[in-house]
Amino acid sequence: MARKIGSRYTAHQILGRGSAGTVWLGEGPDGPVAVKLLREDLSSDEELVGRFVGERTALLGLEHPRIVSVRDLVVDGNDLALVMDLVRGTDLRTRLERERRLAPEAAVAVVADVADALAAAHAAGVVHRDVKPENVLLDMDGPLGPGNAHPALLTDFGVAKLIDAPR
Structure with missing residues (x-):
């Protein structure tokens, strides 16, 4: 079942689960992506959301061939998600x-x-x-x-x- 993440992304299939959230195979305007959707208890923590958004510049600016690039951060209602390059x-x-x-x-x-x-x-x-x-x-x-x-x-x-x- 597809899930809309913000206005630009759709999450289609769960790839894995971790302590902080669930990673989905997603689709964005430029093709396939990995979407890490943080747990709801984390995404509803206003202080955490503030720190998360505050780290946006550092995370988005971290470009290296051996680092999975973060392409976007989505804060939408109860959804807090990192959109990353998909590594197959x-x-x-x-x-x-x-x-x-x-x-x-x-x-x-x-x-x-x-x-x-x-x-x-x-x-x-x-x-x-x-x-x-x-x-x-x-x-x-x-x-x-x-x-x-x-x-x-x-x-x-x-x-x-x-x-x-x-x-």
């Missing part, structure tokens, strides 16, 4: 659960990609604060690297920082 693949946690381990060359490539993403974020003054396998996406459409590793992209910038911030 899986997260590192799922891959490790399925395969138990990565080849050493692939592990080094994934860590190098994540380190590259973190260096770029830190240079832009953005702190992730929630680096974990679930927040590392493996891009199945990207070129294979050492050890047949798919490019690793870091996602969920700012969300953990905003949720965990002192009140």
Whole structure:
């Protein structure tokens, strides 16, 4: 069942659920996107919404090949959503659960990609604060690297920082 997110996006299918909300496969004016719809209890917290909107510039300005880009932030009624580039693949946690381990060359490539993403974020003054396998996406459409590793992209910038911030 399709769900309208703001005036520009439609969420079609759930891709996954996390502690902060649900990620949907969506459609926007420029094609497919991932839409992270925050939990209703979070989106109804006025202070959190204010901090979330305040982080808009940093999140939208964070552009790097190893970072999942945030394209838009939607605050509409009870909906609070991040609209991001769609990465076709899986997260590192799922891959490790399925395969138990990565080849050493692939592990080094994934860590190098994540380190590259973190260096770029830190240079832009953005702190992730929630680096974990679930927040590392493996891009199945990207070129294979050492050890047949798919490019690793870091996602969920700012969300953990905003949720965990002192009140």
